[in-house]
Amino acid sequence: MPLLATHVGSLPRSQAVVDQLFARERGEDHDPAAFDLVMAEAVHEVVRRQTAAGIDIVSDGETSKISYATYVKDRYTGFGGDGPRTVPADLKLYPTFLDRLAMSGTGPKFARPMCVGEVRPKDQDALRKDIANLQAAMAAHGAERGFMNAASPGVISLFLQNAHYPSREAYLAALADAMKSEYQTIVAAGLDLQLDCPDLALSRHMLFTNLSDDDFVRVAQSHVEALNHALSDVPAEKIRVHICWGNYEGPHVCDIPMARMFDTLMSVKARYVLFETSNPRHGHEWAVFRDRAADIPDDKVLVPGVVDTTTNFVEHPELVRQRLDRFVDIVGAERVIAGSDCGFGTFAGFGAVDPEIAWSKLAVLGEGARAAG
Template identity: 55%
Template structure:
C-alpha cells in the first residue's frame, strides 16, 4: 500500500440521528402523515452536520451516518418490490435465550430493538432508485464542503437482508438469496459509480451463527456461510475489490455473547469475500482478543484491516493510549500501511436505538482520531 504515511481513521457507518429527525422518520416508516419535503430537507441538513462533525473529530473516511435509513438492513423495503409489513417470528440470539433473567431485564429497560417487520411476499426487484440517488447526491454535496480523504456508503449483504426479512414467497432460501443479490447489485454498482466506496454490512457471517442459524452445528453453519459468501461475491462481480469493504459483526448489543462463533473458525471464509477491506470487532470484551485469531489466518497480501478499536455498546470513552495499543496489535499482523482504525460497529444501527448517547459517541470518535495519531507517531 504505497503512499500511506499514517494510520487513517474511519467508522462502521451509522451515527445517532438527531431527535427531530427521528420523530419524522419513525412516523413516515409507520405510514403516518408527514411533511415529506420537510423530512427530506432535515435528512439533507443532518448529513451535512454529521459529515462536518466527522471531519472535525479527525475521521478520514466518512459516511452519511445512515441518516435516511430506518435500519441498516430493513430500509430496503422502501427501494425494492416484494416486501410487506407483517407478523412473523423473530429469532433471538442464543445468548439471550440462555440467560432469561438478562433477556427479561433488556425488555424491561427498553434496550431491545423495535422495528416494523418486512416480509418477502412477492418477487423482488429494485424498483425505486430515487432514495439512493438522493442519498448519493447529499453525501457528495456534504463531502465537497469539508476536507476528508474519502467517503463510503453502507448497504446490507444478501445474507443479512434475508435474516431480517423472512421469506414467504420463494421456494427455498438459496433462490431467495439470489433474488436479493440481484436487486442489491443495483445499489452496490451505483454507489461505486458515484465515486464512493461501498461498505457491505455482513453480520450474517458472525451474528447469524447464534441467531438465525443457532440450531445448526458449527460445521453446518459454515456450509451455509460459504453459500452466503458466494452469493455476495456474485453480487459484487462488477465492483473492484479495492473499492469495497466488508463489516463482520457478532451483534451490536451489550450482552453475554457467549455463543459467538470464534473468529478462528470463520476467518478464512470471511477473507474469501471479495471486498478488499475487512472491518472487524476488536474492542469489546468478547472480541478484544481476536487479533490472535486473525494472526493465525492466511491473510492475502492485498487485504486491508480496519479493526474496531472503539467499543460501540458502552459509554466508556477509550483512552487514546489504549486505542493506539489496539491499533499496533493489527499493524504487527499485516503491517502499518494496511491498517485503518475503526469502530466495532455503528452507533445507530437502527434509528433511535443504540447503547451510546450521542455526545459520547462523538467523544469516542475523537478518541479514535487521537489514538490513531499516537500510533502514527510511533509507527511512521
C-alpha cells in the first residue's frame, strides 16, 4: 500500500493575499469583506493544487496568517510594542554571510510585539473563517483529510517575548490556558491539529545560547509540559507536532542534535511527529530513529521531511522513496507518512523557494510516497 503524503502546513501565498495581509499588518484601511473574499478564493486554489500534486492530508496553507507564530498578536489580547530581533548563533559565526543576507533585503519584516498584558482570546471569528474556508475547499476538491496549524505556547514565547508575567513559567502557563480553546475548536471541526514547535530545537541557538545542552533540554521539557496541559482535552490521535531548527538556508552548525531532543519530542501528546531529514545538517539523523526504535511509542506515526524547503533543487522521486523506506524499515509502512522539512511559506511574501518550484517539490513528494512502502 502506498504511503500517504502531507507537508508542514505553510505554502506560498499569492500576491493578492500578501497585499491584503501587509495592508492589515501596517494598519492601513482595508475592506474586511474584500479581505475575506481573497482569503477564501486563495484557500480554494491552494487546496486544489495540493490535491493535484498528490497530497493526501491538506492544509489551508496558513493563507490568512502573516506568520505561523506571530498571528496570535491579532487574535489574543496582551501584545503590544516591538520586541527584540534575535539573530541565530550560527549566522553570527559567519558575519560575511550575515551581511550578505542583510544587504539582500529578503528577510521578512513584520511586527514582533512583546507580551505586555494578560493573554486572552479576543474571539474566534478569524479561526472559524479559516476552518470554513478549508472545509469548503476540501469539499470542492475531494480532499478527505485536512489539518490546521496552530502556534504552541513555546513558540509564541520565543517570538513574542515576555514583558508582563513574573517568570517564563508563568508566561508559558498563561499561553497554554489561552491557546486551549483554539486547539479544541480545530479538532471539534473534524480537522487534525498541528502544533508548530521549533522552540524545541531552534530556540537553542536563538534564545538559550548561554545554557548547556542539558539545561536547554530541561527548558524544552517545560515547554512540552505547558503544551501537553493545553492539549489535555484533545485526543492524541488528532494531534501532529512539528520540530525544526529554523527554516532558513544557513550553516546550522549550532543546531542541537536530534539525539539530544529525541526523548523530549517523543513526550509530546501527539500521534504524528514531523521532523527534518532532508537538509544536509540533519539528513543523517534518520539513524537516531533506527538506533532508538525501541523507544518510539507504539502509537507514534513518523512524518519525516523528505523534501527540503530552503533550496530550489527538486528532489528526484527515487530519493524521496529511499528516504521514506528507511523509516518504513524502522516502524513499518502503516506508521510512516511522507512530509516536508518545514513550510514553503513560513512568512507571508517571503521564501527561499520559488512558488512554482515549491509545487513541483510537493508533486515529487506525492510521487515518492506512492512508490514507497
